[in-house]
Amino acid sequence: MKALRDVALPPHSIVEEPSGLVLLAVQRRGVPLFHCRLSVPAGASEDPRAKAGLAQFTADLLRRGTRRRDAHGVDELIEGMGASLLIDVxxxxxxxxxxxxxxxxxxxxxxxxxxxxxxxxxxxxVAAARRRALSALQSDLDEPSAVAARATIRLGYGPAHPYGHPVHGYRREVETFGREDCLAFHATRFRPRGALLAVVGDSPPSGLLDVARERLAQVRWASEARPTPLDFLELPREPGLRALVLHKPDSTQAQLRIVSPGIPRSSPRFFEAVVANTALGGGFTSLLVDAIRVDRGLSYSVSTRLAMNRQSGLSLFSSFTKNETLHELVDVALEKMGGYAESGPSEDALDKARTYLAGL
Incomplete structure (x- = not known):
């Protein structure tokens, strides 16, 4: 195995402001661009009870007007700089x-x-966004892979877990969203404590921090109020297998997801887990791809991944096949993953996984 080399990070500075906001400044020499990114603790895990999808809904509406200008004015503001505003939840x-x-x-x-x-x-x-969200949720019902993905989250985490619902929520709950819901969510979640503002440019980190602080001095955050702390329950660990079957009569293919508890991003075993997952099904030359696609031709698409969130995560298997070969696909997947759990990857598989991840 090749010796590991230290990673040379670009000049950077990380500072926590008195407000609790963390500033990250990174110098990228020779690139005449400036990048800024603001992240706030307003993810889907913060959705209030019976309001699944509100975090996504609230964020989607940010582009649709501010207290200074309407949606068209926001578009002109962003496009006038030749930029695209990306919003992700x-x-x-x-x-x-x-x-x-x-x-x-x-x-x-x-x-x-x-x-x-x-x-x-x-x-x-808000009314227009609600119509768009409901239309998108209805469209998801026609896409078997989307239905499977949504069901996997609920099955893996359990309905009481903060992560136990799809980011876009459920139709019956999205139908209830109104302006007051958005205002209340924004006021309590878009706060400086727990937020991070990253700025990247050609200037030294100290200069980038000065620019960020100068602009932040003009800002009034919505509130310092904090919602009730989330209860990240231990993930369900049943003694045996559980199966959830969703019947779609007009489908000629069957989607298959197998889910089990995984690890959070903060786990000390992060890197070894990534390598192990790559050897199992995260790379094109992996155990499950060989067994299911290459050797048996059961499916064109086979993968495993680690869905790692801040507090907990899931280990996910994903594939599809003809209705007639679903039973065989389930048997092969469970057999190979069970054997892998007992014996682990071979040295050859580990070398291939490390090489793939290193881009060599």
Missing amino acids: SMDEAALSLTVPADLSQRALDALLEVALEPAYAEEE
Whole structure:
């Protein structure tokens, strides 16, 4: 095995402000671009009871107008810098990011902070967003892989777990979303404590921090109120296998997901788990790909992955096959994964996994 080399990080600085906001500044020499990203503790795990999907819904509406300008004005603000505003919601966070030419750094930060922290949530925009969300959820019912993915989350975590529902929620709950729900969620989750603002540019980290602090000085955060702490229950560990069958009469193929408790991102076994998963089914030359796709031709797509969130995670197997060969696919997958759990990967499989992950 090749000797490991130390990773040379670019010049950077990490500072926690008195407000609890963490600032990360990274110098990227020779690149005439400025990137900023704000993440706040407003992920799907924070969805209130009976309001699954509210974090995603609230974040989607950020682009639809602020207290200073309407949705068209926000579009002009972003597009006027030649940029695209990306908004992403995971189980643990909501994040907004922009990349612009370096000389527009202050404008970019101002725009990012305005969109993130000054939403209007106009009634007509909330109503339109609700219609779009309900339409998208209805479309998901026609896509077997989407149905399987949504069911896997609930089965793996259990319905009482903060991670135990799809990010986009359920139709019956999305139907109840209103402007007051958005305002209340934003006021209690878009707060500085637990948030992180990252800025990347050609300037030294100290200069980037000065720019960030100058723009933040103009910002008024919604609230310091904190919601009730989440209860991250231990994941269900049943003594035997459980099966959830969803019948879709018009489907000519069967989707298969196998889920078991995994590990959080903070686990000290993170790297060995990634390597082990790659050898099992996370790479194209892996145990399950060989057994299911190459040797038996049961499916074109076979994979395993570790869905690692901040507090806990899942280990997921994913594949599909013809209805007639579903039983065989289940048998082969369980047999190979059971054997792997007992004996682990071979040295040859480990070498291939490490080489694949290292990009060699």
